[in-house]
Each structure stands twice: as C-alpha cells, then as structure tokens.
Amino acid sequence: MGVLSVLNFTGEYHLMIGSYSINYLTNKIKILSKEKVSKFILVPTIDQELDQIETLLRDYSDLIDIELIKLDDFEKITEYLFKLGRDEVNNVIDRVWVNLPSKITGNSTIEYNQIKQNIFQQCQKNRIPISSLHDSANSRFHLIPTIKNEKTGIELGISTNKNGCIIGTRLLKEIEVKFWKHNHIDKFLENIVSLRNSLKQLKSQNDNINDDLWYQIGLIAQDEEGWDSSKFNEFVKEEFIKNNVQKFETASRWLAQMIQYYPLRTLNTISLKDLLQNDSNDMTESLVSNTEEKEASFAKEASLNSLLQNISEKLSADKQTIINNESTTTTTTKKQSTVKLVGSGPGSLSMLTLQAIDAIHSADLILADKLIPEEVLSIIPESKQLYIAKKFPGNADSAQQQLLNKCQEGLDKGLNIVRLKQGDPYVFGRGGEEFLQLNEYIATNNLDAKVEIIPGLTSALVGPLVADIPMTMRNVSNEILIMTGTGTGGNLPVYPEYKKERTSIFLMGLHRVEMLVDNLVNDKKWDDETAVCIVERAACEDQRVTRTKLKNLVEVVKIIGSRPPGVIVMGPAVNALVPDNGELYTIKEGL
Missing domain, CATH: 3.30.950.10 (Tetrapyrrole methylase, C-terminal domain)
Incomplete structure (x- = not known):
C-alpha cells in the first residue's frame, strides 16, 4: 500500500533508463518540463528506435535540458547514478525511471532482469527514489492520473494501490464529468485562489496583521496535512469583529467559512467586495450566466415539480384542496405574503420534511443559515433568490441582523420568504426571537403578511x-x-x-x-x-x-x-x- 503525497521536482536531475514507447516518453517529458525538472537524461535500450527518440528530444529541448546517452554496455549503467547528478548533492541523480523490458511488455531477458536488479539494489542502498514501469514492488514513487487546474495548480488524483490502473482512470473520468465539470470547479478554484491572493496582498501592506490567523483558518500556503483544524471555528469576540481595523481578518474568516460550508456553485461569483462589506452576500448574482445553464435551471425546477407532485399525493385531502384552490385563484388577486421559519433538519435530504420541501419550492426569497448542507440547498432551483448568512463564531449577532434586514426588505416587496434554518427553528435556532421581530415589523408597517413555523428534526x-x-x-x-x-x-x-x-x-x-x-x-x-x-x-x-x-x-x-x-x-x-x-x-x- 502507498501513501498519496506531493512531490516537488523543481531543479532536480532525472535519469530514465529505457523509454518503453514514444507515447510514454512524450507524456513523461511533458510532465517533467511542467514540473520544472532542470535536466532529463535518457539512456535508451539498443533495440529502440533512436531516430524517433532523437526527433522527439529535439522538439522538447526548449522546455527542458535533455541529454541522450547511447550505451552499448548496460552493465555500467549504475555508474551514472553517481556521476550525472547536481553538484549540490555530490553528483547523485535525484530520481530514476526504469522502463526496461519485462514479462508484461515482452522482450524480457535474463540480462535485462539482472541489470534491473543491480539498479534496484544501488538505488535502495543509496536512497535514490526509483519508479519502475510494470514493477511496482521495486518502485518507491509513481505518477497517478489527475485532473488539474493549470491556472491555480490545484490537482485531484486517484491511486488504486496496485488494484488495477483502469479502475483509477474510470473513476477519474466519472469525477471529471459528474463533479468537476458539472460544478464548474475550474471557475470555483480560479475565483477562490484569486480572492486569497488579493487578501494576501492586503496583508502584505499591513504589518499589524497577525500571521497566525491564516494558519488557524486554513488559508496558509501548504496542504491540509500541516493544518490543525481544531481552531477553525474558534470563538471571536463581537467587539473585536466590529473594529474597522480588523476588516482584513473578518474578510479572511468569511472566505474560509465560505470555502468550508457554502455550495460550490455559489463560490464562483464571490467577490472581494462581498468579503469586505458586511451586507453583500447575494448568492444569486451570475449563477445563471448562459443559455445552457438557464435550461439546466428550468430542467431542475421541472424535476422538483415532479417530485412535489408525487409528494402532494401523500398530503391530506384538506391540504390538497387548499393547493388546488390557490392554483385556480386569478392572478389579479393579491395574495398575502408569508415568512416561513423552516427547519431543515440535521442536513440530510432524507430528513427534510414534506412541508419544508413545499415551502422551499413556493418561496421567492430564501435566507439560509451558513451550515445548511449543499445536499439540501441543491433542491433550490437556480431561479430562486438565495442569500446565505455570513457567520463565523463570534459574529452571530451582526449576521443575524443582516438576515433580519433582508427579510424585512422582502416583506416590503410582498415576497414569499423562507428563512431556512438548521435543525428546528425553536431549538437554539433564534426562531422565537425572529417570530416576535417579524410580527412586530409587519404590524408596525401595516403589511398584509404573516409568519409561519415549519418544524424540523433537531440534531x-x-x-x-x-x-x-x-x-x-x-x-x-x-x-x-x-x-x-x-x-x-x-x-x-x-x-x-x-x-x-x-x-x-x-x-x-x-x-x-x-x-x-x-x-x-x-x-x-x-x-x-x-x-x-x-x-x-x-x-x-x-x-x-x-x-x-x-x-x-x-x-x-x-x-x-x-x-x-x-x-x-x-x-x-x-x-x-x-x-x-x-x-x-x-x-x-x-x-
């Protein structure tokens, strides 16, 4: 079994013994040149087509320093391990790729097998990382199929741990089509990394900013292994957040919380302005940006309509009569607007109540808690206006006020509003407070509206x-x-x-x-x-x-x-x- 890790090839000297095929050699040179390997040394076998190899190496000579060694006596190959490397590592080669004939590829001979064993022994003895094609038992590293965003360098890969490379390739294809492309992951990555870099630039202009903050919230420049996530949701005093001097910290915390909890589709459009302003967080901007996405939105809404039709058959006869009566009401009759405090349960779609689904589908505006999982938010058609609370531990009161303001604005416009809450509205969900505040606002402004409560399963x-x-x-x-x-x-x-x-x-x-x-x-x-x-x-x-x-x-x-x-x-x-x-x-x- 192996452990997935990140390898840094920058500045290294790599020795490849045997090239297997022109296609294989081409792919490896492309990868190594992108990863900024300083020198690539190739020792082909005698029976390989040298003319094609030489042509290929010339084509890539502008991208990477390449040396071709034609060797008649492969018994001497191990000597190159200690002669062709960098000066700073005593001329020892950094990594070795062995692609000599094997039982799998054919043309295996006793001589080749002995040469490979000599190479393996010398590399192991001198701790030189080696990757041997079709010989995983002697390999200490190998490359895996990946999906990569070239602009950000963020990469997703799969290892089958010797259980069949075709399995990994198939899984990666499925992930690329059904997850990566479907969720516009490239846009998400490029936008989020751009925001992080913008904040990093602001940070460099202010010497008073605490360097420990980005480590705590996971924006530090390293992978997850070196991050202690236990302090991610550490409590912050409200008065500290309201201090304008801490705008950078607040923006950083919001970005971290959004990355961790917001639906992926909403993160494509978050801007630096959203992070720096307290009240800007409308998730509907630019969500439907072209005809194909609009069609997908309508298809999703139609699918949800079908789901609700099936659900409605299970509702009581009285409820069904009400729904039918409402559907036949003339459009000229002004309906009473509603604010529904809806419990979404612990997060699983299977634990969302029928009432909650019906309320979500019939709403004009949905104001959601930060921790509502993407699984629940995914049933909201893109045509609905969605706002997600900008909360992190310590700024709950100000975020709550923003939600209340949005709710009041919606009431003034006569919208049907769903206030989507985690768990149950009345179990540590501020539901009672919101019920009183909203009813007071409705009465004070003489609005034709009412507040309803839809219970949810509490965690x-x-x-x-x-x-x-x-x-x-x-x-x-x-x-x-x-x-x-x-x-x-x-x-x-x-x-x-x-x-x-x-x-x-x-x-x-x-x-x-x-x-x-x-x-x-x-x-x-x-x-x-x-x-x-x-x-x-x-x-x-x-x-x-x-x-x-x-x-x-x-x-x-x-x-x-x-x-x-x-x-x-x-x-x-x-x-x-x-x-x-x-x-x-x-x-x-x-x-």
Missing part, C-alpha cells in the same frame, strides 16, 4: 440516535437535558450540577470545548470519567462519530479537529449500546 435528537445512543433507557438514563455551548454575548450559560442518570446534549459547543470542559469539571464538579460522544454532520454522508471521556475531550478535539455542525452527548447512555474499549478515543466515519 439534538437525531445525533444521539444515529450514534447508537438511547437518550433514555431503564437503569441507565432517566432524563434528557439539551443545552447550548454558546450563550448570549459569547459567554457560557449557567449549567446544572452533575447528575449521573442524565443524558446531556450540547449544541454549538465544539468551537469552545476548552471553556466548556473547564466549567463542567472544575466549577460544576462533573465526573471527568463521564462518557462523551461527538456527533458531527449527523445523518449526512460525511457523518463522524467520536467517543471518548470528558477528561480527554479537549485533547481529542485538538487531534481530530472539528467538522461542524456537531453535538456533544454526555452520560452513561453513550456506552449503553457501544461499550467503552479503553482507548483514548474511537471514530466511526460515515452512516
């Missing part, structure tokens, strides 16, 4: 269920307590004293788990041996369930990072069906 109840945690169970737990990890003004709420027979569920607590654990253990004297389970992205394809103990919770979150939204479940019910195995933590990925 506080779904999370434990999908993690095999019975919240109540005889002789284990006789009480359920649902709490928040983020109180008013960023302060922790007042928690109760410890009770062993209780199942305690914390929403919005992962980003400040250190404060939470400290308060529970040191102030409220909770037993630090209490079983704990973190359920992230409950009921979604990328669900993650992590079990540990209260005393280890902070350490574990630092190790595994966070994957919001997540709930923390504590109490003996955590291990009622899944016994503790004594390890620091256990993880179960996926549904």
Whole structure:
C-alpha cells in the first residue's frame, strides 16, 4: 500500500533508463518540463528506435535540458547514478525511471532482469527514489492520473494501490464529468485562489496583521496535512469583529467559512467586495450566466415539480384542496405574503420534511443559515433568490441582523420568504426571537403578511440516535437535558450540577470545548470519567462519530479537529449500546 503525497521536482536531475514507447516518453517529458525538472537524461535500450527518440528530444529541448546517452554496455549503467547528478548533492541523480523490458511488455531477458536488479539494489542502498514501469514492488514513487487546474495548480488524483490502473482512470473520468465539470470547479478554484491572493496582498501592506490567523483558518500556503483544524471555528469576540481595523481578518474568516460550508456553485461569483462589506452576500448574482445553464435551471425546477407532485399525493385531502384552490385563484388577486421559519433538519435530504420541501419550492426569497448542507440547498432551483448568512463564531449577532434586514426588505416587496434554518427553528435556532421581530415589523408597517413555523428534526435528537445512543433507557438514563455551548454575548450559560442518570446534549459547543470542559469539571464538579460522544454532520454522508471521556475531550478535539455542525452527548447512555474499549478515543466515519 502507498501513501498519496506531493512531490516537488523543481531543479532536480532525472535519469530514465529505457523509454518503453514514444507515447510514454512524450507524456513523461511533458510532465517533467511542467514540473520544472532542470535536466532529463535518457539512456535508451539498443533495440529502440533512436531516430524517433532523437526527433522527439529535439522538439522538447526548449522546455527542458535533455541529454541522450547511447550505451552499448548496460552493465555500467549504475555508474551514472553517481556521476550525472547536481553538484549540490555530490553528483547523485535525484530520481530514476526504469522502463526496461519485462514479462508484461515482452522482450524480457535474463540480462535485462539482472541489470534491473543491480539498479534496484544501488538505488535502495543509496536512497535514490526509483519508479519502475510494470514493477511496482521495486518502485518507491509513481505518477497517478489527475485532473488539474493549470491556472491555480490545484490537482485531484486517484491511486488504486496496485488494484488495477483502469479502475483509477474510470473513476477519474466519472469525477471529471459528474463533479468537476458539472460544478464548474475550474471557475470555483480560479475565483477562490484569486480572492486569497488579493487578501494576501492586503496583508502584505499591513504589518499589524497577525500571521497566525491564516494558519488557524486554513488559508496558509501548504496542504491540509500541516493544518490543525481544531481552531477553525474558534470563538471571536463581537467587539473585536466590529473594529474597522480588523476588516482584513473578518474578510479572511468569511472566505474560509465560505470555502468550508457554502455550495460550490455559489463560490464562483464571490467577490472581494462581498468579503469586505458586511451586507453583500447575494448568492444569486451570475449563477445563471448562459443559455445552457438557464435550461439546466428550468430542467431542475421541472424535476422538483415532479417530485412535489408525487409528494402532494401523500398530503391530506384538506391540504390538497387548499393547493388546488390557490392554483385556480386569478392572478389579479393579491395574495398575502408569508415568512416561513423552516427547519431543515440535521442536513440530510432524507430528513427534510414534506412541508419544508413545499415551502422551499413556493418561496421567492430564501435566507439560509451558513451550515445548511449543499445536499439540501441543491433542491433550490437556480431561479430562486438565495442569500446565505455570513457567520463565523463570534459574529452571530451582526449576521443575524443582516438576515433580519433582508427579510424585512422582502416583506416590503410582498415576497414569499423562507428563512431556512438548521435543525428546528425553536431549538437554539433564534426562531422565537425572529417570530416576535417579524410580527412586530409587519404590524408596525401595516403589511398584509404573516409568519409561519415549519418544524424540523433537531440534531439534538437525531445525533444521539444515529450514534447508537438511547437518550433514555431503564437503569441507565432517566432524563434528557439539551443545552447550548454558546450563550448570549459569547459567554457560557449557567449549567446544572452533575447528575449521573442524565443524558446531556450540547449544541454549538465544539468551537469552545476548552471553556466548556473547564466549567463542567472544575466549577460544576462533573465526573471527568463521564462518557462523551461527538456527533458531527449527523445523518449526512460525511457523518463522524467520536467517543471518548470528558477528561480527554479537549485533547481529542485538538487531534481530530472539528467538522461542524456537531453535538456533544454526555452520560452513561453513550456506552449503553457501544461499550467503552479503553482507548483514548474511537471514530466511526460515515452512516
């Protein structure tokens, strides 16, 4: 088995022994020249067509320094490993490509096999990386099929780990057509990288900007392996965010949050202005930019209409009568506009209620929470106006006000509005506040509108269920307590004293788990041996369930990072069906 990694060929000297075929040689030279290899040295076998090889090498001589060595005695080939390299590495070749005849390619001889063994032994002994065509057992690296955006350098590849190269090629084709091209990944990458570079330029003009910020939020110039994701959603004080001096930091945090949570199609049109202005975040701009995309939008809406038609058959007769009556009402009659606070459940489309789907389809304007997964947002036709909250831990109040302003603007225009919320509107979703605020605005401005509530499945109840945690169970737990990890003004709420027979569920607590654990253990004297389970992205394809103990919770979150939204479940019910195995933590990925 191998490990996928990124290789830097810049400035290296590569030695290729045998060329296999003109097509193979051409592809390798193209790749190595793009990767800025300084020198490419080729030693072809005697039986290969030298005229074609020489012509090919001349064609690429402007792109890469090429040396052709015609060797009659291959027994001496190992000497070149230590003579043709760079001066700074004592003339040792940086990498070796071996393409000598084998049983697979034919023309294999005892002499060639012995030469290959000598090369393998010398490379292994001197730690020279080697890639041997059709001999994976002796290879220490090889190239894999990839999709690459040339403007940004971002690349996606697949390794089958010796289980058949055709499998990887097929998977890559499927990904390219059904994911990469379908979601306009090239536009997404080029826009996001451009925004990051613009912010980087602003950063270089201000010496007061904290260099640690980009590491914390994942915009640092390195791949994910070197990033500690546990601080991605670290809480930031509201007064700090409102400081104009911190506009760069706010914009950086918004960009990071958008990359992590927003639907891919919306990220094609985000601008620097969107990042620097508090109230600009309309996701509908330029989403439908040409005829083909418009046709796709209409097709999607028609498909959703078909889905809703099937759903409507399951609705009650009274509901169906209302729908039919509304459809026959003359267009000249002005209808009462509505604001529907809609619970979208934990994130899985399968847990979205029929009422919620109907509300989404009939809305003119949809105002969505940041953490609404793309799976749910994907059923919104592109013709609908969509606005996604600009939230990160610490700026919830200002982002909430922006949503309220958008909602009021929509009411003034007589729009049907859906306020799409994670989970259930009335379970730590500010639904009660919005209900009062919107009704007050409607009454004050004498608008013909009403506010409706559509319930959703809360992750506080779904999370434990999908993690095999019975919240109540005889002789284990006789009480359920649902709490928040983020109180008013960023302060922790007042928690109760410890009770062993209780199942305690914390929403919005992962980003400040250190404060939470400290308060529970040191102030409220909770037993630090209490079983704990973190359920992230409950009921979604990328669900993650992590079990540990209260005393280890902070350490574990630092190790595994966070994957919001997540709930923390504590109490003996955590291990009622899944016994503790004594390890620091256990993880179960996926549904």
